[in-house]
Amino acid sequence: MRISEIDLWNFRQFYGRETLKLACGNEQNVTLIHAENGVGKTTLLNAVYWAMFGEVTPRFEQRQRIINFEAEREGVQHAKVEIEFEFNGQQYRASRRFEKNTREPIFSVSKLEHGALIPLSAPETFINSVIPKDMARYFFFDGEHAESFAAEQNKGTGTAIRSMLGCDLAERGISDLKAVGNQYTRLVSDVDGEAGVQNLRDRLSRLEDEQEIDEAALKDHEKSIEEAAAQKALIEEALRRTSGAKEIQLLRDELEVQKIDAEVQIGATRAELVHWIGAKAIAVTSRKLTSKTLDFIDEESVRGRLPSPYREDFIQGLLEKETCICCRDLKPASENWVAVAALLQTAGNTEVLNRVVRARTRLISLKENAANAPKLLGVIQERLASLLARYRTLEQRVGEESRKLEDFNLDEVRERESARITLDKMIRDRSTEVGSLRNTIKVRVQSINALEEEIQTKVAKNEKARAIMQKRQLAFSASERLKTLLQQYEEDARKDIEAEINFILQRTARRDYRFEFADDFKMSLLHADVEGAVPKSGGENQLMSLAFTAALIRFSKARLNKQHFILSPGTVAPLVLDAPIGHLDRSYRHATAEFIPKMAGQVILLLSSAHTSDGVLEALRPYVGMEYVLISENKGPKENKGDDAIDLHGKSYVRSLFNQERSRTRIQRVI
Amino acid sequence: MTQPGLEEDRDDLVERLVIEVMEIERQYGHELRNVKAEKHGKIREVIETLSRVEL
Numbered sequence: 001m002r003i004s005e006i007d008l009w010n011f012r013q014f015y016g017r018e019t020l021k022l023a024c025g026n027e028q029n030v031t032l033i034h035a036e037n038g039v040g041k042t043t044l045l046n047a048v049y050w051a052m053f054g055e056v057t058p059r060f061e062q063r064q065r066i067i068n069f070e071a072e073r074e075g076v077q078h079a080k081v082e083i084e085f086e087f088n089g090q091q092y093r094a095s096r097r098f099e100k101n102t103r104e105p106i107f108s109v110s111k112l113e114h115g116a117l118i119p120l121s122a123p124e125t126f127i128n129s130v131i132p133k134d135m136a137r138y139f140f141f142d143g144e145h146a147e148s149f150a151a152e153q154n155k156g157t158g159t160a161i162r163s164m165l166g167c168d169l170a171e172r173g174i175s176d177l178k179a180v181g182n183q184y185t186r187l188v189s190d191v192d193g194e195a196g197v198q199n200l201r202d203r204l205s206r207l208e209d210e211q212e213i214d215e216a217a218l219k220d221h222e223k224s225i226e227e228a229a230a231q232k233a234l235i236e237e238a239l240r241r242t243s244g245a246k247e248i249q250l251l252r253d254e255l256e257v258q259k260i261d262a263e264v265q266i267g268a269t270r271a272e273l274v275h276w277i278g279a280k281a282i283a284v285t286s287r288k289l290t291s292k293t294l295d296f297i298d299e300e301s302v303r304g305r306l307p308s309p310y311r312e313d314f315i316q317g318l319l320e321k322e323t324c325i326c327c328r329d330l331k332p333a334s335e336n337w338v339a340v341a342a343l344l345q346t347a348g349n350t351e352v353l354n355r356v357v358r359a360r361t362r363l364i365s366l367k368e369n370a371a372n373a374p375k376l377l378g379v380i381q382e383r384l385a386s387l388l389a390r391y392r393t394l395e396q397r398v399g400e401e402s403r404k405l406e407d408f409n410l411d412e413v414r415e416r417e418s419a420r421i422t423l424d425k426m427i428r429d430r431s432t433e434v435g436s437l438r439n440t441i442k443v444r445v446q447s448i449n450a451l452e453e454e455i456q457t458k459v460a461k462n463e464k465a466r467a468i469m470q471k472r473q474l475a476f477s478a479s480e481r482l483k484t485l486l487q488q489y490e491e492d493a494r495k496d497i498e499a500e501i502n503f504i505l506q507r508t509a510r511r512d513y514r515f516e517f518a519d520d521f522k523m524s525l526l527h528a529d530v531e532g533a534v535p536k537s538g539g540e541n542q543l544m545s546l547a548f549t550a551a552l553i554r555f556s557k558a559r560l561n562k563q564h565f566i567l568s569p570g571t572v573a574p575l576v577l578d579a580p581i582g583h584l585d586r587s588y589r590h591a592t593a594e595f596i597p598k599m600a601g602q603v604i605l606l607l608s609s610a611h612t613s614d615g616v617l618e619a620l621r622p623y624v625g626m627e628y629v630l631i632s633e634n635k636g637p638k639e640n641k642g643d644d645a646i647d648l649h650g651k652s653y654v655r656s657l658f659n660q661e662r663s664r665t666r667i668q669r670v671i
Numbered sequence: 672m673t674q675p676g677l678e679e680d681r682d683d684l685v686e687r688l689v690i691e692v693m694e695i696e697r698q699y700g701h702e703l704r705n706v707k708a709e710k711h712g713k714i715r716e717v718i719e720t721l722s723r724v725e726l
Contacts (some may be wrong), residue, residue, distance in 0.1 A: 125700065128700075129700065169693065169696040169697060169700075170693065170696075172696050173689075173692045173693055173695075173696045176692065176695075176696070176707070176710050176711060176714055177688075177692060177714065179707070179711055180711050180714045180715055180718065183711065183715070467722065470722065471718050471719070471722050474681075474684060474685065474688060474718055474721065474722065475688075475714070475718060477681070477685045477688075478685050478688040478689050478692060481685050481686070481689050482689055482692075482693075485689075565690060565693060566689070566693050
């Protein structure tokens, strides 16, 4: 899919009609848009997403306000976005129109043939086949969003891989098979003569319904945590870029890193404590008993008499030789023979002796363990107390820094911090609910299994009921099988993407980094000179996230048109990148700018003046087919504000105009 | 039939059901209208057929 034109009518900052023609060449595949913050970069990105799917990205503020304020004031009742694109050699035009006071925008897709528009009957289905919504979010995102992939607590990486892998159909299959399995459960009670089963079936059915509800809630919660974490990362990123707030945020970042480190150490120390209980607690509690038993075994008066003063083989030898140690004859069945043979009853043997030796060894070990255990416990407890104190201090300091931002003398910062706190609380609350839901689901699985077994036993003799239960089992087994297959493919995809990221890093990074996914999809950069993961600066986060995005897109492209028995094929779509190199230092910027055009067949790159230095434009220039400047027109006076002029191709473009007829954003073509 | 034989048959049935279900999911693809009941009906039909084969 390649987009050739975006048309906006009264969409947000854009008053009236604004058109953007995009670069579609194989060589010159980049459309470069210069825009300062707050002028409309995110709006442009969202216009495309909204036109196709009727949704906007999470960070789009005041998402309900679609119609341009000025136009609305003048009585305009609608806004519209149209996108012209090519797909499989055919041109299409997608249009979404928002009418004030109507519930749903009107969406249509038409095929362009000989200049005529031929409407398609199922536009949503068609758009989803061009670019599935789950995949689209990884093409139409901004650099700041991309960066959040690398954030410590981000869980979006796994979701991104699953989306690009095309798991959607298989996931629906899993859900449908479970639903059908549940339907069979309900059928069992209809079988005549199985009265006792009905009660069990009702309970099972109720549990399965509850399980379905909780599983859906879990999915929702996980998704909302993921989105909130991404939004929180964006806010923190914005704070890092705001003068004055920057230092506070950076200190908070540092404190958060220390907090995580303390958390890890607290976890490890608690594990040590548990280990101490397992290894030493018995020794300590049985110290007296151990000591007394050992004393008893080692006591002079009983030494040599435990387990017995006579050994079995010694008595046997006397009886065989028929001679006692006092040289008397031991004729079989004689009085003396019987007396000596009776000693066999109490004689010790090698096995018993070994047992006593082993018991003694164990007792000695217990005694030694008991001796150093209290000291060891003291050391562990002291360390744990110190770590907990350190954690509390760090938490306090994070709180202090947050309060500084809450009281900051800039509305923008205060609002961001307030939003961050709300998101943070939401993430914590939801995480608790997720933990509780996971536990409930786990416990309920056991109850479901037990009930199933009970029903199976009860209906074992009823042919009809047994047949239904077998069908039910078949549905659930197939659902489980699909789940296992998806996990396998996901693991393979993870390895492919990891290899691709390493390949990209080799070409762009100056240092010899190695990228690695952890089991929970956490991304780490490793370096031979650094023990553990390399601490991620903003630049390294951005580089890693860009490499991840590029790897995802390549992965999707490699799967284009590939028919797979459970996975949907991949897709090709324009990549929209907003400020993707803001955090990179000079050495990386140039290499990354050279790399960006190769990330996708078509790239829409939004850059502010802060990103266009250090040879970035020179590196991009050979690939730029279209270039625009977003101009902010303001009704208000200039006062002390700058005009944000930019020099491009020998011409100066003033990007902030004042005392204008309306406040709006204009799109000015440069080349 | 021996136990391992039964297991193999069951695994085979599960594999066949997975393939059939995915075919159904593909048929409905990105259909936006509520097609759950229809899909479930088709899946049940497949299960009935497969179960008849086994029984």
